[in-house]
Amino acid sequence: LRIHPLECGDGPDGGKGGVPVEFWDVGGTRAYAGARNVFFDGLDGVLLAYDVSNLKSYRKLSQWLMEVCQRAAPPSRAFWHGEANRDKVAPDEQPGPAAAESDDGPDVENPTTAECLLSGRCPILIVANKVDLLTSHSHTRPPPQLPPP
Incomplete structure (x- = not known):
């Protein structure tokens, strides 16, 4: 860690x-x-990084995002209720990841973490990294080769 x-x-x-x-x-x-x-717990955004020279790393992005959606606790009060209301909302009023959904769709007043992440209200940054171009790692893995035409 x-x-x-x-x-x-x-x-x-x-x-x-x-x-x-x-x-x-x-x-x-x-x-x-x-x-x-x-x-x-209490995340205010998500940053996912992957190695573009490793297809498995790219495919795992959706698994990481799903794990965050399923296991994360709600972010800060400012994130859920806006910066102006940060101090006005008691911690026990914060929506939880097990917030109920009605037959009419998601509960807008009490969104789950997954709804929040996927609605665009939570910043999600995906960073592509090419490890084999780093000089400190270039000797450990040869660069990927394209097949002949």
Whole structure:
């Protein structure tokens, strides 16, 4: 597990202090498979990275997103109710991942994490990486070869 802190943008009050962002790199390590949902609690966005020279890595993107949809707890109150209402909503009023759906469709007032992720209200960034172009890794794996015409 690696945590990557990053300061970006203006502060919450418009100042130049920046906004702290933490990237939790839980990867595909089997050691964390049973506990990964702990890292999903309170997420405010999703960043998925894959190796473009590895088709299996690309195909796993949908599995990772499905895991987040199924196992993540709701994000912060600001995410669900808007920044202006951040302090007005009590933590116990926060919608849960098991929010009920009626026959009329999803409950708009109490969305599940999956509905939130797939509705476009949760930022999802997919990053393509080409590991074999890195000089530190170039000796470990030969570049992919195209078949002859």
